[in-house]
Each structure stands twice: as C-alpha cells, then as structure tokens.
Amino acid sequence: MTAMLVVGCALPFQLVQAQQAAIGRTELTRRDIGDSVREIIQTRVDFSPGAAFPRHSHPGVEVAYVLEGSLKYQLDGNPSVTLKAGDSLFIPAGTIHSARNVGSGNASELATYVVEKGKPLVTTAP
Secondary structure (H helix, E strand, O other), X not given: OHHHHHHHHHHHXXXXXXXXXXXXXXXXXXXXXXXXXXXXXXXXXXEOOOOEEEEXXXXXXXXXXXXXXEEXXXXXXXXXXXXXXXXXXXXXXXXXXXXXXXXXXXXXXXXXXEEEOOOOOOEEOO
C-alpha cells in the first residue's frame, strides 16, 4: 500500500516532466532584416502525440506552417482552428495563443517570426 502511495504521488511530477520533453524547438535561422528594430527567426517545433504548447505570445508576427500531423491552434478571441500538413496560419504580433497536437502521431510546424530585436521570442501568458 505504501509503495502504491509513493508511486501515485510521483506520477503527477513525472507527467509534467514528460509533457515538457514532448515539445522540441530547433532554431533554423536568425537574420537581421536590414533595420535596427526587427529580425526574422525560423524555428521547427516538434510535438509528440498529445503535446501542447501553453498560452503565449511573441513580440512580432508569426506564420505557422504545419509540416506533419494535425495541430489545433487557439488564438485568444477567436474560435480554435485545426490545421494539417500543408496548412498555414498567420498570428498577429502580441496575440496570445496556444497549440496542441491533436493527431495520433507526431506533429511538426515551421514557425517564422518577424520580431523586435532584443526581446524574448516567447512570453508565457496566464
């Protein structure tokens, strides 16, 4: 009984760790776009089945292009939208949004940002 209680208490912590490891971000390029204010960043984001990126925003626009799988996006103030490989979504600067892999396999997106230099790329939202 004690062993079951110890294992049961450890499960929520392990679940949180597993969810964090379920999303991988790989920066592909970062370039100055010719002015002193903005840069372009391109990132591949990989989602394991069921993985979700929580509510967040960016200091500039994002264009998300789904490379594989199915991703459900929720932009604050808008109905959710589910995209499949080959679909894209424009996310205005500062818009709070989230993304979740709703397919049975892995999912990936190519995220292209035009953002203000020197600001964090991702700011989590409550």
